[in-house]
Amino acid sequence: MVKAKKISLEDEQSKAxxxxxxxxxxxxxxxxVLKPVKILTSSKVDxxxxxxxxxxxxxxxxxxxxxxxxxxxxxQKPTTKPTxxxxxxxxxxxxxxxxxxxxxxxxxxLVDKAKLYGLPEAIELAIKTSPTKFDATxxxxxxxxxxxxxxxxNIRGHIALPAGRGKTVRVAVLAExxxxxxxxxxxxxxANADELFEQLDKEVLNFDVLVATPTMMPKLGKYAKLLGPxxxxxxxxxxTVTNDVLRAVTEAxxxxxxxxxxxxxxxxxxxxxVSFEPSKLKQNLEAALSAIQAARPPSVKGPYIxxxxxxxxxGPSIKLSID
Numbered sequence: 468m469v470k471a472k473k474i475s476l477e478d479e480q481s482k483a484x485x486x487x488x489x490x491x492x493x494x495x496x497x498x499x500v501l502k503p504v505k506i507l508t509s510s511k512v513d514x515x516x517x518x519x520x521x522x523x524x525x526x527x528x529x530x531x532x533x534x535x536x537x538x539x540x541x542x543q544k545p546t547t548k549p550t551x552x553x554x555x556x557x558x559x560x561x562x563x564x565x566x567x568x569x570x571x572x573x574x575x576x577l578v579d580k581a582k583l584y585g586l587p588e589a590i591e592l593a594i595k596t597s598p599t600k601f602d603a604t605x606x607x608x609x610x611x612x613x614x615x616x617x618x619x620x621n622i623r624g625h626i627a628l629p630a631g632r633g634k635t636v637r638v639a640v641l642a643e644x645x646x647x648x649x650x651x652x653x654x655x656x657x658a659n660a661d662e663l664f665e666q667l668d669k670e671v672l673n674f675d676v677l678v679a680t681p682t683m684m685p686k687l688g689k690y691a692k693l694l695g696p697x698x699x700x701x702x703x704x705x706x707t708v709t710n711d712v713l714r715a716v717t718e719a720x721x722x723x724x725x726x727x728x729x730x731x732x733x734x735x736x737x738x739x740x741v742s743f744e745p746s747k748l749k750q751n752l753e754a755a756l757s758a759i760q761a762a763r764p765p766s767v768k769g770p771y772i773x774x775x776x777x778x779x780x781x782g783p784s785i786k787l788s789i790d
Contacts, residue, residue, distance in 0.1 A: 570598035575783040583788040586752060589777045590745045596782050597741045602633070603780035605748055607736040607755055610773040615728045619764050622734065623727040625706045626758045630747035631722035633740035638719045639663055639674035641683045641701075646712045650678075655716050660686075667693065674699070678707050678715045698725070722751075726759065734759060741779055752777075 521527065564575050574596035584592065590605075597603045613620040639657035640650040651658035657666075657674055660683070666673060667690045677694065679687060679701040687694065687701070694700040701707040705725045709715050726734050738751040756775075763771045775787040 568598075571781065571783065574598050578783050578785055580786070582786070584777075584785050585788055586749060587745065589785045589787050590748050590752070592785055593777050593779050593782065594741050594745070596785075597779040599779070599781050603741045603782065604633075604737045605739045605741060605743070606778050606780070607734075607738050607752060608776045608778065608784070609734045609736075609759060610775075611728060611732050611734065611759075612769065612771055612773055613728060613732045613764065613767055615730060615732055617766070619766055621728060622759070622762050622764070623704050623725075624758065624762055625718075625723050625725045626736075626755050627718050628722035628724060628738065628751045629754055630739060630743060630751050632724060632737065633743060636676060636719055637674045638676045638678060638716050640712055640716060641677065641679040641687070642712050643680065643682070646680065650712045650716050653713050653716050654720050672697065672699065676707065676719045677701050678709070678712055678719065680710055680712065681708060684708060724755075726755075 564572055567575075577596055578592065593605060611622065613622060615621045637656045638654070640647055640655045641660055641663055642650060642658070647655075647658040647660065655678075657663055664686075670693060672693075677699050684701065691700060703709075706715060706718070706723070724736060724738075726736055728734055736755055738755055739748045743751075760771070772789050775789050776784040777787055778784040
């Protein structure tokens with residue numbers, strides 16, 4: 468009889484604790500809107516003893532059940548649809564003329580973009596539309612129907628401009644002593660090999676053109692990373708690797724320029740200055756055009772030159788007639 472009374476007393480105590488939990492959190496037992504929630508651990512409270520402290524205490528069990536009920540209520544709440552972002556209207560990008568300065572905009576008004584200009588008219592217009600205060604360079608741009616990735620279509624060479632470049636060119640020569648002495652007398656700025664190598668070791672480049680003989684080329688191998696990206700590495704195609712050092716120095720000083728197609732198959736050339744007389748600019752342009760036309764590779768079929776443009780430094784472009 469004593470044992471039966473003891474068990475019934477424990478049952479009454481556990482039921483009373485569950486009732487207290489329900490009073491504290493009535494939603495944990497039944498919510499009027501959502502579905503009724505069952506207390507998952509209520510059976511443990513009925514069948515097992517509650518400890519005074521720890522995870523099995525009445526307080527810990529009540530907190531756990533309340534936390535479970537809140538999580539379940541949260542999961543049953545309807546999710547709201549995310550608001551759609553406002554659509555932004557993209558404004559069209561402005562043209563190059565609209566983004567340019569006032570002087571460029573005024574100069575571009577003098578050029579008819581739909582017209583093909585002859586060489587004399589284009590030269591006069593290029594000089595007239597130069598917006599700079601300094602002596603600008605007259606530039607020639609040719610778009611060729613070639614694939615520079617093909618070895619035979621990678622157009623490269625040099626042109627001796629009849630009227631010169633309008634620029635002082637510093638020439639360095641790497642050759643044996645007899646040729647170096649002659650080159651120095653003929654106008655070379657640097658002809659001493661030891662002096663040249665000392666400057667290259669310090670990465671000092673006090674020259675615009677480097678001419679070398681074939682026997683001296685192996686000594687430039689370790690400077691390829693310094694000279695190559697700047698276009699200063701001597702090359703037989705450009706005429707800077709030669710045994711005739713005197714001729715190379717004379718041509719470089721008198722106005723020889725190198726040309727090469729870029730990745731898009733376009734050649735960019737500086738053929739003189741705005742201060743040149745129109746007749747001298749015409750001579751240089753005709754020499755450049757004839758040299759590039761003569762360099763046409765046999766593998767190119769159909770039209771070779773797509774388009775030709777003449778411009779000045781920071782000035783508008785003028786389309787030339789290529790007939």
